[in-house]
Amino acid sequence: MLATPVNNHALLYVLVIMLAIQNAARDESARTADAEVRQLYARHAVALHGYVARFCPDRASADDIVQETFIRAWRHLPQLGADGRPVRPWLFRVARNLLIDADRAARSRPATVQAESVEEGCDDTGLEQVLNRQLVADALRQLSPAHRAVLVEVFYGGDSVTRAARQLGIPHGTARSRLHYALQALRGQLDAHEAAGC
Secondary structure, eight states: OOOOOOOHHHHHHHHHHHHHHHSSSOOOOHHHHHHHHHHHHHHHHHHHHHHOOOOOOHHHHHHHHHHHHHHHHHHTTHHHSSSSSSHHHHHHHHHHHHHHHHHHHHHHSSSOOOOOOOOOTTTOOOHHEEEEHHHHHHHHHHHHHHHHHIIIIIIISOOOOHHHHHHTTOOHHHHHHHHHHHHHHHHHHHHHHHHOOO
């Protein structure tokens, strides 16, 4: 998979905004914050830009979302390092929220050109639903294959637990148990992802 090149001007922009907002003498804590943001950018910018670019109409929009994400990271540096949790999920959650906000803002503006009618049977679900689906798909991938199989058979296949057990060749009680633990694990992952957001 090719890495999406990241505009280095975006890092410069983030640093300039940081300095403008800071509006204080450069002391040791400011240099530390500058170094931390540079490290965050070096570690996560390419992956974050690749994620954001999938949902943006152009590169400039993606650059804006990434820049704003790192500005928010800079503002929350003390909290990000305080509890020892990984920073990348927090960055992706912030970017996701910014994408949703940008989509809502774009939809709230009056249309200047008459949009073509949506074909019968097509569903314009919006960016938020697409991102939510991706979030659930990522959480499903974290489950064990046995738990995921039961969950998929019951909820996506529309089967009963009894039929899913027959399909998978496992006892009914095992299928019920796996379904219970799969739902519990899925709920835990989604709650953890929600807690990682800002």
